[in-house]
Amino acid sequence: MATLEFVGDEDGVLTGVKCCQVDERRKPIAGTEFIIKADLAFIAIGFSGPFTDSxxxxxxxxxxxxxxxxxxxxxxxxxxxxxxxxxxxxxxxxxxxxxxxxxxxxxxxxxxxxxxxxxxxxxxxxxx
Ligand SMILES: Cc1cc2nc3c(=O)[nH]c(=O)nc-3n(C[C@H](O)[C@H](O)[C@H](O)COP(=O)(O)OP(=O)(O)OC[C@H]3O[C@@H](n4cnc5c(N)ncnc54)[C@H](O)[C@@H]3O)c2cc1C
Incomplete structure (x- = not known):
């Protein structure tokens, strides 16, 4: 599964996350999109280097x-x-x-x- 985009209402408030199925090379499979309802999203992007301001x-x-x-x-x-x-x-x-x-x-x-x-x-x- 891959995340495609965040979905929001007309005020820009999060309502869901658009996802899709992926193939063995993690490429999105057309026509498999679906939305998971959400009102909060945490972005876990992983390590991005030491804090340069410390x-x-x-x-x-x-x-x-x-x-x-x-x-x-x-x-x-x-x-x-x-x-x-x-x-x-x-x-x-x-x-x-x-x-x-x-x-x-x-x-x-x-x-x-x-x-x-x-x-x-x-x-x-x-x-x-
Ligand atoms: C979201 C995420 C998922 C991951 N999943 C995996 C996984 O599934 N498998 C895998 O093998 N690896 C995974 N990793 C990578 C793995 O966690 C790291 O490679 C590993 O923890 C690195 O260890 P380290 O001791 O070099 O650094 P760290 O574990 O980052 O330890 C550094 C420590 O130094 C402390 N520190 C920083 N600055 C200071 C300072 N100025 N004074 C005192 N202390 C300080 C920090 O608080 C921290 O405790 C993941 C990493 C992330 C972010």
Whole structure:
């Protein structure tokens, strides 16, 4: 199923959501449109990048950022040592790789923990 549009009354108040069936490539199938009655809609658009008006703004100029293919701003760090352009600041997970999957966040979190341990203590027994 795919959402096509919000439907409203003459005052612009939401009354429903127009949907349709989709094929295996998620393309709308003509003639399958239907309306689900609704008076409230929550838009779950997913992760769209770190808030640029918070810690990134505080570190403006010192932290190297890049823009991924979705247009999100991410923190630059490699997937070996996870170091950012600021000494003793590491980045892993969505903030580094952009919107992704929880398994990647777990993997990067574990690898970053080891990299941080190595950087601070000189060695680590944590798994990579
Ligand atoms: C709607 C939605 C659905 C998803 N569904 C799936 C799914 O089905 N399967 C899947 O594998 N993945 C899914 N994901 C992706 C998955 O949730 C992320 O890839 C994963 O959570 C990233 O983990 P993370 O630790 O890198 O970041 P996050 O989980 O975003 O953790 C970052 C944490 O840092 C905190 N934080 C931010 N700024 C500051 C600050 N200045 N000071 C202190 N704390 C701060 C935040 O509050 C947050 O708790 C989904 C994501 C969204 C948004």
């Amino acid at each position: 810690i990134l703004k505080e570190l403006d100029g010192k932290l190297t950022l890049n823009t991924d293919r979705r247009g999100s701003t991410n923190v630059v760090a490699n997937d070996r040592d996870y170091k950012t352009s600021i000494d003793k600041l590491w980045a892993a997970g969505d903030v580094r790789r952009g919107q992704s999957l929880v398994v990647w966040a777990i993997r990067e979190g574990r690898q970053a923990a080891r990299a941080i341990d190595e950087a601070l203590m000189g060695s680590s027994v944590l798994p990579r």
